[in-house]
Every structure is written in structure tokens, then in C-alpha cells.
Amino acid sequence: MDLNDLQKAWNKLTDKSSGQRMLSEEEILSMLGRRTTTLLDRLDRNVRIGFLVLLAVVVTLLGGELLPLAGIFPGETLAGEIPGWLQRLDLGVSLLIVALFITFFVHYRKIRNICRQGCDLRHTLLKIIGVLTLYRRLFTFALAIILLESATGFTAGFFTSIHQNNTLEGFFIPTLGMGLLLILLLSGFLFFMLRWAFRKVYGNYLHQLRATLAELDELEEQGE
Amino acid sequence: MEKEFLEIVRANQGIIHKVCNIYCDDEEDRNDLFQEILAQLWKSYPSFRKESKFTTWMYRVALNTAITSFKKVRRFSGFTRLSGESLLVADDPPSAETEENLMLLKQAVARLSGIEKSIILLFLENKSYEEIAEITGITQNYVRVKMNRIKKKLRILMTSEE
Numbered sequence: 002m003d004l005n006d007l008q009k010a011w012n013k014l015t016d017k018s019s020g021q022r023m024l025s026e027e028e029i030l031s032m033l034g035r036r037t038t039t040l041l042d043r044l045d046r047n048v049r050i051g052f053l054v055l056l057a058v059v060v061t062l063l064g065g066e067l068l069p070l071a072g073i074f075p076g077e078t079l080a081g082e083i084p085g086w087l088q089r090l091d092l093g094v095s096l097l098i099v100a101l102f103i104t105f106f107v108h109y110r111k112i113r114n115i116c117r118q119g120c121d122l123r124h125t126l127l128k129i130i131g132v133l134t135l136y137r138r139l140f141t142f143a144l145a146i147i148l149l150e151s152a153t154g155f156t157a158g159f160f161t162s163i164h165q166n167n168t169l170e171g172f173f174i175p176t177l178g179m180g181l182l183l184i185l186l187l188s189g190f191l192f193f194m195l196r197w198a199f200r201k202v203y204g205n206y207l208h209q210l211r212a213t214l215a216e217l218d219e220l221e222e223q224g225e
Numbered sequence: 226m227e228k229e230f231l232e233i234v235r236a237n238q239g240i241i242h243k244v245c246n247i248y249c250d251d252e253e254d255r256n257d258l259f260q261e262i263l264a265q266l267w268k269s270y271p272s273f274r275k276e277s278k279f280t281t282w283m284y285r286v287a288l289n290t291a292i293t294s295f296k297k298v299r300r301f302s303g304f305t306r307l308s309g310e311s312l313l314v315a316d317d318p319p320s321a322e323t324e325e326n327l328m329l330l331k332q333a334v335a336r337l338s339g340i341e342k343s344i345i346l347l348f349l350e351n352k353s354y355e356e357i358a359e360i361t362g363i364t365q366n367y368v369r370v371k372m373n374r375i376k377k378k379l380r381i382l383m384t385s386e387e
Contacts, residue, residue: 011349026231040295121362125289
């Protein structure tokens with residue numbers, strides 16, 4: 002059967018159906034009233050909420066670094082009880098988190114600017130894949146903050162405790178190691194839980210979008 | 226702007242129906258995709274600069290929405306099979322020959338990928354290679370390459386169905 006015959010059949014069918022199911026302006030308006038956001042809008046909103054939460058965490062961390070305890074509570078100084086290397090590590094972790102946050106934000110701005118509205122399929126795919134990937138990485142980033150801050154906080158607290166009362170002196174290394182291991186295990190569990198949940202909800206979708214993009218790219222590459 | 230939008234969408238809503246019909250088998254999914262496309266059109270309308278034809282822009286938004294539809298992926302992990310009803314929306318039944326051709330076409334189209342479906346839909350709607358390229362974001366040469374492949378694929382699929 003020739004494709005031209007199919008085209009004729011298609012035209013006949015669409016001609017016949019042209020008078021069918023035509024919605025009035027009121028019906029279209031009513032439909033629009035029921036849904037005004039798209040998937041990308043919803044994802045974008047979630048990413049922005051994520052950024053706000055992380056920004057709050059980053060500001061809190063920076064506040065902790067810039068406003069030492071002694072400044073708020075005179076007489077309460079722990080700095081001398083925590084080893085210098087640990088203080089530097091804590092500062093490094095906070096700076097790393099701030100740098101990561103800025104990197105994420107710049108990346109997000111780039112993705113948002115891929116195309117504004119009504120762009121072609123290729124750019125639409127790139128944008129949705131970019132937003133979804135960023136969304137997933139934000140979870141990992143949040144987890145990294147928890148892990149790094151918990152580990153440094155725990156270690157600092159441990160040293161302070163030892164300095165104030167020497168009750169843990171004999172158990173120093175095993176207790177510290179056990180504490181860090183617990184944090185690591187908890188973070189590992191959270192990481193795999195988040196990854197599993199993301200894959201469950203968006204895994205197939207992301208895979209399909211990438212496959213579609215690969216199909217488009219394959220065509221472009223063949224011509225180069 | 227709202228009135229202008231409603232008028233122009235009402236006049237060209239056949240495009241949305243065609244896109245929904247080729248991508249969705251189930252009535253509920255078709256309605257859902259229809260709403261999703263409407264929402265996307267409404268959101269994008271302020272940025273429509275009339276550099277391209279309205280119908281070209283509408284096809285672009287509708288096909289982008291259909292191909293990237295989240296619900297479709299969630300419900301159907303594999304390809305979607307079009308039922309006998311999905312393209313038949315007329316009261317007046319087509320002739321036996323047309324119906325046979327149509328069934329073959331539907332079965333073959335159901336086996337195409339999302340991009341292939343969009344290209345064949347635009348081809349069947351008599352869109353030029355230039356317009357197809359503008360809608361899909363690939364160059365005209367690659368639209369031709371792709372179109373030739375789809376034609377071959379459809380011939381094979383339709384021959385095997387006969």
C-alpha cells in the first residue's frame with residue numbers, strides 16, 4: 002500500500018472528524034481553570050523550594066562561622082577546646098557547602114535560560130532533563146550537607162567533651178570511630194532511600210527523555 | 226489577550242485532538258493530555274511572536290508536551306497500542322477500504338517511537354520539511370533522512386500486518 006493512499010485516508014478521516022468534539026470557548030476556559038501548571042512548572046517550583054531550604058541552611062552555617070559563640074554568650078568559649086585542624090576542617094566544610102550552593106544556583110540559571118517558551122523539541126528535552134537531573138543532585142547535595150556537618154559537629158563535640166571531663170579518655174578512638182561509622186551508615190541509608198525514591202518516581206521518565214534526545218542527536222551526528 | 230487566545234485555540238483545536246489521538250489510546254489519557262497541552266499553550270502564548278505561523282507554533286507546543294508527557298510514561302512503560310477507537314471519532318463510518326488502510330496505518334504508527342510519530346503526523350498533515358524541521362528542532366536534511374526511514378519502517382510493518 003502506498004503512503005499517498007494513507008495520506009488520503011488520513012485526510013478523509015480528519016475531514017470527517019473535524020466537526021466532532023469541538024469545544025466552545027467556555028469549555029476551553031473551564032479546562033484551563035482546572036489546570037494551569039505543567040510538569041515543568043511543578044518541578045521548577047520544587048527545585049526553587051529546595052533552593053530556599055538549602056539557602057536557609059547555608060545562611061545558618063555561615064552565621065555559625067561568622068558569629069562565634071563567644072560573641073553571643075560572653076564567657077562561653079569552646080574554640081580553645083577544639084583542635085585547630087578540626088576548626089579549619091569545619092570552616093572548609095562550610096565554604097565547600099557555600100561553593101556548591103553557588104555552583105548549583107548558576108547551573109540552575111543556565112538551565113532556565115536554555116529556552117524560554119515554545120521552543121523546539123530538542124531544547125525542551127534538554128531543559129526537562131536538566132531540571133530533573135538538578136532536582137536529583139539537590140537531594141544528594143542536601144545529604145552531603147547533613148553528612149559533612151554531622152561528622153564535623155560530632156567530632157568537635159567529642160573533643161569538647163573530652164576536654165571538659167576526661168571520662169572518655171580510654172575509649173577515645175573506638176568511640177569516635179563508632180560515632181562516625183553510625184553517621185556514615187545513616188547517611189548511606191538516606192542516600193540509597195532518596196535515590197530509590199527518585200528512580201521510582203522519575204526513573205523511567207528520565208530514561209525515556211534521554212532515549213528520545215539520543216534519537217534526535219543520532220540524526221544530527223550522522224550528518225556531521 | 227484571553228479572548229484572543231480562546232478564539233484562536235477554539236479555531237485550531239483540531240491540532241490538539243490529532244496529537245492526543247496519535248499519542249494516547251485511552252480516553253482519560255487523551256483528556257488529560259488535552260488539558261496539559263492547553264495549559265502549556267496558555268503559558269507560552271505571551272511569548273508567541275508571530276515569527277512563525279500560529280499552527281506551526283501550536284504543533285510545536287502540542288508535540289513537545291505529548292512527547293515529554295509524564296503521565297504517559299508513568300502509565301505505559303512500553304509503546305502504546307492504539308485501539309480501534311483512538312483515531313475514529315466520526316459518526317459516519319469510513320468505507321471498507323479506507324477503514325482497512327486506516328487500521329493498518331494505526332497498527333503501524335503505534336509501533337513508532339515518539340519522535341517518529343510526530344514526524345509522520347506532520348507529514349500526514351501535509352507539513353513541509355521546513356515546517357517539520359522548525360517544529361522538531363532538527364535540520365531539513367535530517368527530517369528527510371528520518372522520513373525515508375519511517376516510510377520504510379511503515380511499509381515493512383504494514384506488509385507484515387496484512
